[in-house]
Amino acid sequence: MIKPEMIEPDWPAPARVRAYSTTRDGGVGTGVYAGLNLGDHVGDTPEGVARNRAILREHLQLPSDPLWLRQVHGCRLAGEDSAIPGDARSFGGCEADGAVTGTAGVVCVVMTADCLPVLLCNDRGTRVAAVHAGWRGLASGILERAISAMGGVSGRSPSEPIASERILVWLGPVIGPDAFEVGPEVRERFLETDPESIGAFRASRDGRFLADLAGLARRRLARLGVTEVYGGGYCTHSDPRRFFSYRRDGVTGRMASLIWLDGDGDAAAGGALHA
Template sequence: MLEIITSPALTTRHGFFTRKGGASSGIFAGLNCGTGSSDQAEIVAINRTRVAEAMGLGPQALVTVHQVHSADAIPVTGPLADRPQADALVTATPGVLLGVLTADCQPVLFHDAAAGVVGAAHAGWRGAVDGVLEATIDAMERLGAQRANIHAVIGPTISQAAYEVGPEFFDRFRDEDPETTRFFANGQGDRLLFDLPGYGQWRLRAAGVGHAEWTGHCTYRDAARFYSFRRTTHAGEADYGRLISTIRL
């Protein structure tokens, strides 16, 4: 059985999928939807079909992009001939299933119920700093959304307690905006702990969305439910699965 996390803040069909209920095995065991992983392509296709069907659509309706930690958001109206490089998608077309892949980074789903516009963004620290969340909002506005009416929900992502960074990481944020120091806590020695979902919510609210929240799920701490790039790295494993988050009208 698939496990789908949802939020009452999003009043259209959506889901932050966990790794449960998939066909992958080994280090990918579960619902690995990452075509960029070394998992068997036909197994990943089965997993992605299960996701689309759980959202009431066929596999051809699921649209994803080649994510590159950019601040690029693109509008889509149907299946893409290829996978362009971008990290967010928006649509006002019913029946198009937007999807983003993550394994510690933030999956962010957006909805303006009044305008009938949705969006999905992959927002790691780099994409968030460079403005992928704001770019998604801007792209939604070009389709008729109003940012004050947009609800944005951050799904399972790495929590502050598990996100250890070095002083150079802290310096980059402080130098860009001293206010961001609030998202760091002291760790061991010169290490610090970064609050990625807190930072994401701050950026969303500063951009003027009507509502922003995090579901509260940590990808690193719950190996039974979530894939995690950082956990895989610490374990010395060769690769890792990708979680998928989806939204549609």
């Protein structure tokens, strides 16, 4: 049995909240997809991706197939309006960049290879979410939308803090601030709505900037009153053994960050790193 390396968030989430982020370790991929590539849209063989997804489910003993989304760097969350009606698994495969649920056994997942995966739960352990946050999603307000969905608040201004319950957030492996170079238009997009985010950008070359994606996420969360933010310590670009990186390699695989609510809160699966 293949036992891939997993990263388990080191955060004070309720016992029934299960969360992991994969590395490229393990799996059956070869070449540029070597290891545990979970992306079915990047040119890898369908058979290899299917096998890797089966390895993931078996290793983590997932309660159901993860709800693989068609991510488009947008601002839509599957299942955000209410508890998922009918079959809670019906939003798998839809076009969205995140998913939220309060249904036990439903596995929310996002794929990344430099963008920021964000996992969220409430302090009561009744609601979880997974978000794919590239710079476009961050600038468009996907974290504000996720926090609103997690708090069950409708019609709230993005600047109003969530007061109904505590939200815990974990930031997964992401391209680091020394490697993520962007054009001036990206910097201006963030400064338009938050001039103080200028601290997340450093001058690079030819009028370009190095951006701190995790730092931008932390700032946006803080503006919403969400301060219990963990993780963000792994750089995908600088660790080719452990992580896929689109900026580094171009054609490459994808990692996955998963979260779900367990029915009984038993001990989590072993063999994971803590971050």
